[in-house]
Amino acid sequence: MNSVVSGAPHDIRGGTQLASLADAMTTRTDAQPRTEREALVALLGEAATERAISICATYQMMNRLLDAVGAPVHPHFLPIAEELGFHSDDLER
């Protein structure tokens, strides 16, 4: 779980580069992630990079969808959210 927060997983091949790509796509919403994409292509190849981009794009969709309809956070996930640094009171919809 700490690796999700830090963006530096040690047990996932290309984890740091995958995190950097997700960070760039999520936080720079008006620019292409050129540097991060090139780094991932160099390490994992084009097919894996395209796959990572598709997953990140899909979660841009699903996160907006579920937040905007007020889908309740399942109680199962509350401890995980707190481990990530968010207080359960903040997750009340």
Place this chain on the structure above:
Amino acid sequence: MTGGADTPNEPSQALLSDAVVAPQANRLAAVEQAWQNLTTAGPILTTRQRHEIIAVARSAWAGAGAPNSTIGLAGEAAYWVASDPGGITKETVGGFEARGLSRLAYLEVVGVVARLANVDFYSRGLGASLPLLPPIDALLPTGRVNGAATITDSWVPMLSPALAPFVLDALPAEGEALRDIHEAMYIPMESLGDGTYEDELTRPQIEYVAARTSYLNECFY
């Protein structure tokens, strides 16, 4: 191949044709289908309204400020879904309804912005130009709504407790369109529970990208 600019492409240009990293064929087909669906009339909203929603969402991602009074209720909702969906509350949605945007119309706005996010973030990620809006057609909204949908555990009508990717099913065509792009871009529905699933990435790599993205978006579903 040179990378596309962060601007819409030319009308005659095929989607993702200028991508630096080539899309997989099934995902290209899913994006083409999604874009065709997004840019025409939906169950409640007209083609023009859906085009306006797309323009507003793209402006929000480009850093535009809060909407002004001329943007319209659907546009206002689109801005917040694009830029700060976690900041939307049940009071926000109730306020839209009180001002004239029904909960089903709001749900259609949410579906359009969310699927647009998939199309646009994927395009930009690959280094391609964003799809250009086509001319506005004369099609009327279909009116297809599932009358059995009710408000269960969320803020909009649904057929069951909120469960992705079924949250749009009060608007059947929107729900089907969501699953079409979700399956092509994420994992086949029948493999969602298979922890050993892998393709170009391993399941841990897939879920790490998903978790990191959701963490940054402060989303916990």
